[in-house]
Every structure is written in C-alpha cells, then in structure tokens.
Amino acid sequence: MANMRPPQKSKLLKVVILGDGGVGKSALLTRFVSNRYEENNFHTIGVEFMNKDIVVDGEQYTLQIWDTAGQERFRALRTPFYRGSDICLLCYALDDRDSLRGLGLWRNEFLTYADVEADKFPFIVVGNKNDILPQKRQVSYESVQQWCAEQKIVSHIETSSKAATNVSDAFVLGLRQWKHMECVAEAELRHNGDTIDLTRPIRLVQRRLCCTGGGGAGDLDKDGNGDGDGYDAAMRTPSKKLFGQKRSAPKAPATNYRL
Numbered sequence: 619m620a621n622m623r624p625p626q627k628s629k630l631l632k633v634v635i636l637g638d639g640g641v642g643k644s645a646l647l648t649r650f651v652s653n654r655y656e657e658n659n660f661h662t663i664g665v666e667f668m669n670k671d672i673v674v675d676g677e678q679y680t681l682q683i684w685d686t687a688g689q690e691r692f693r694a695l696r697t698p699f700y701r702g703s704d705i706c707l708l709c710y711a712l713d714d715r716d717s718l719r720g721l722g723l724w725r726n727e728f729l730t731y732a733d734v735e736a737d738k739f740p741f742i743v744v745g746n747k748n749d750i751l752p753q754k755r756q757v758s759y760e761s762v763q764q765w766c767a768e769q770k771i772v773s774h775i776e777t778s779s780k781a782a783t784n785v786s787d788a789f790v791l792g793l794r795q796w797k798h799m800e801c802v803a804e805a806e807l808r809h810n811g812d813t814i815d816l817t818r819p820i821r822l823v824q825r826r827l828c829c830t831g832g833g834g835a836g837d838l839d840k841d842g843n844g845d846g847d848g849y850d851a852a853m854r855t856p857s858k859k860l861f862g863q864k865r866s867a868p869k870a871p872a873t874n875y876r877l
C-alpha cells in the first residue's frame with residue numbers, strides 16, 4: 619500500500635540514425651535495444667524502427683529510434699522519415715575516413731528533409747567501431763572534434779557496438795542535448811513573453827522539470843530487458859517541440875515501417 623504513486627508518463631522522442639552504409643548504424647541500434655551484436659548484418663533497405671524505454675535524470679522516455687539505409691540508392695525511401703525528429707545521430711566508422719567526409723552531406727540531407735534549423739537541433743556525432751586495432755584507425759578523435767567545432771556540434775562520442783562500449787551513452791548524450799535545447803527555447807519564449815503560444819499551457823508546465831536534472835548515465839534502462847521493439851501507446855501522442863522544428867512540419871507516421 620505504501621508505494622501508490624501514479625505511474626509517471628513517458629515522453630516520446632524520435633531519434634534518427636544516419637551515416638554511410640556499413641558504419642554500423644543497425645549494429646548500434648541492436649546493441650542499444652536488445653544488447654545483441656551480429657557480425658554479418660544485411661544492408662538496411664529504407665528504414666526500420668525500434669522503441670526503447672529509458673530513465674534519465676529521473677525522467678522516463680520512450681525513444682523511437684529510426685535506423686536508415688546508408689546506401690545512396692535508398693535515398694528516396696529514407697528521407698520522408700526525417701520529419702518530426704527530435705534527435706539525430708550522425709555516424710561514421712573509425713576505420714573509414716570516407717564515412718567522416720560524408721557526415722556533412724548527411725547533415726545537409728537531414729536539414730533539408732527534416733526542415734529544422736541547424737543551430738537549434740541536437741546532432742550527436744558518433745564514431746563507431748572503436749574496438750579496431752590502432753593501425754586500422756583512419757579517423758582521429760581530434761580531427762572529428764575539429765569538424766564538430768566548425769559545424770557548431772557540441773556532442774561527439776566514440777562507440778563500439780561489437781564490444782558494447784559507450785552505446786547507451788551515445789543515446790543519453792542525444793537526450794541531454796535535446797533537453798538542454800528545450801531549456802534554451804523555453805527561456806527564449808519566456809523572454810519574448812508576447813510571443814508565447816497560449817495553446818500550449820500544459821506543455822509549458824511539464825517543462826518546469828527540464829532544467830533540474832542532474833545525475834549520471836547510470837540510470838539508463840527502465841526495464842532492463844531491452845526488448846523495446848513493440849508499438850507503445852505513447853507513440854500515438856508524440857511530443858511537440860519548442861525548438862529546431864520549423865513551423866508546419868508534420869510528424870512522420872508512427873507506424874511500424876520496414877520497407
């Protein structure tokens with residue numbers, strides 16, 4: 619009887635993973651959601667998505683994570699799914715310098731089709747395969763840091779889906795960046811009081827928690843079993859954004875697509 623608190627509502631965030639074919643986008647998603655790794659993955663065709671519930675800084679989130687096809691020939695199949703995104707992971711592989719060169723193109727493609735403002739959107743740069751031998755590395759951490767600075771991207775992390783290194787941290791980094799940008803947007807709204815959208819009173823009240831978070835990345839998994847590939851009720855009420863999204867951008871359909 620003691621613990622009768624009503625269940626906390628989960629915020630739904632749409633995350634899109636982009637990058638050249640073979641950098642390990644699908645492996646990253648599989649490791650994060652199911653804690654599995656497969657050596658021989660098929661190329662993704664179009665898009666696929668999976669859900670993952672996590673708790674960060676005491677708040678519950680459902681991440682709806684879209685894995686996209688990195689091959690150019692699937693461009694028309696993947697781009698319609700960029701709209702309504704909250705976070706974008708730009709991936710390259712540490713043993714493939716071309717995949718780093720491609721990041722700018724991926725970012726531009728995303729900005730075009732998601733219709734968001736570059737400097738107000740949470741991009742996370744993810745260098746995958748950091749388990750490789752040092753002699754196989756083609757991309758230095760420093761060179762990517764420099765590229766990120768030029769693009770005004772503040773979040774960069776190296777991961778390994780194979781060795782399960784920093785994979786959850788990459789998604790949490792995205793979430794924290796999203797939260798930070800929401801706080802900034804909220805502060806701007808307060809500052810320009812005359813432009814506050816009065817149709818969103820509930821959303822603004824919810825946002826009081828926004829800047830209060832602390833804690834580390836240790837509180838990730840809500841359920842621990844990581845099998846979040848189901849269609850969650852929360853998906854029918856995706857959250858609205860205060861930042862980044864340009865006006866009148868419709869949400870991508872919340873359906874279980876596998877093209």
Ligand SMILES: Nc1nc2c(ncn2[C@@H]2O[C@H](COP(=O)(O)OP(=O)(O)OP(=O)(O)O)[C@@H](O)[C@H]2O)c(=O)[nH]1
Pocket residue numbers: 637638639640641642643644645646656657658659660661662663686687688689746747748749750777778779780781
């Ligand atoms: N060494 C190492 N290899 C990895 C890692 N992640 C993925 N790979 C390898 O890279 C291959 C490609 O991984 P995928 O996840 O299919 O790559 P993708 O980016 O989804 O590729 P597309 O579907 O074509 O866009 C896999 O078959 C693995 O062999 C990693 O962390 N370390």
